[in-house]
Amino acid sequence: MTSREGSASAPVAFSDHDHAACVEDTLAAAEEVCAERGLRLTPVRRKVLELLLQEHRALGAYAILDLLRDAGFGSQPPVAYRALDFLVKNGFVHKIERLNAFVACVHPGETHSPAFMICRKCDAVAEAQSTPLKGALGAAARSTGFQIERTVVEAEGLCPDCAEASGS
């Protein structure tokens, strides 16, 4: 696995944006959603979400665990996994199955079918929407009678920056 520590050179998503504001805003939005729904955004959970927002890419559970330890939280796997379970279940974080890693959702709260573009070179992850019921898969599901409950849609390739760097 390529290096996933250190936020110094963390690649931002494919388009530039005000990252500090993006972290603040999303965190505030999450607080609000939790308040509305009676969910408890406890310190560990909030910290995990904050870390994922800051990195702005997929982090493995054990990378998160290291960062949690640095922040003074418990350092055993269940600490990270339980916080991630909560965040995933409530739509604040998505799991990237291809990487066994986790990434903060860019529009938390709303239920949606995410799709991801994963750069194989710099590990950047961008979230897009998928429309699972349209297209070939939806047609196949309808024709066989399969009831789709959840979809995993992940594209692996080169992000714009890395494509350019490696001579297109």
Place this chain on the structure above:
Amino acid sequence: MTSREGSASAPVAFSDHDHAACVEDTLAAAEEVCAERGLRLTPVRRKVLELLLQEHRALGAYAILDLLRDAGFGSQPPVAYRALDFLVKNGFVHKIERLNAFVACVHPGETHSPAFMICRKCDAVAEAQSTPLKGALGAAARSTGFQIERTVVEAEGLCPDCAEASGS
């Protein structure tokens, strides 16, 4: 993880078919493709493909390893993983990321973008085609300049049989 041993009650794919012939035919097709391309379908590799075709659903690497041991092959993880690497790389087998498991391809040889429907109840897996460049994900990739090399498309839900069994 639910039981994955024993082929007695293994669910076939969503539509009935002549399973024995399907195993034979696909195995023969794989032999042919390997001959054409100068690939070596060695005993272990052939056996792994055969096991996956017989089960007709996703098997974890360690489940495959158990079956290999029963068949008299080496029983250490690399034996299974190396055979699977070969089969995946050459398009005879697909990995189901959601399950960390492997399933035989239904039309080996041809390069294609598979999509899967995974029953959460009986573990049956059906393969369909995806059209990654059409639809929302393709549009997102084009507009950001992301170069898609490979896609993972997996739908989780209830297969027709299980949907009916659990009262629709």
Place this chain on the structure above:
DNA sequence: CCCTCTATGTGATTTTATAACATTTCAGAG
């Protein structure tokens, strides 16, 4: 035959994830 490249066998280790149980925290009932 010998050399080389590929494939296999095997032991050890790393990475990812969960089980089980004790302890703490906190909101609401009384």
Place this chain on the structure above:
DNA sequence: CTCTGAAATGTTATAAAATCACATAGAGGG
């Protein structure tokens, strides 16, 4: 305020998935 029960956290241990490293065996070309 205090008790209480449920939810959350801490911690030890273990399971499951995947890879590393190195030795051995086989197939093919010269």
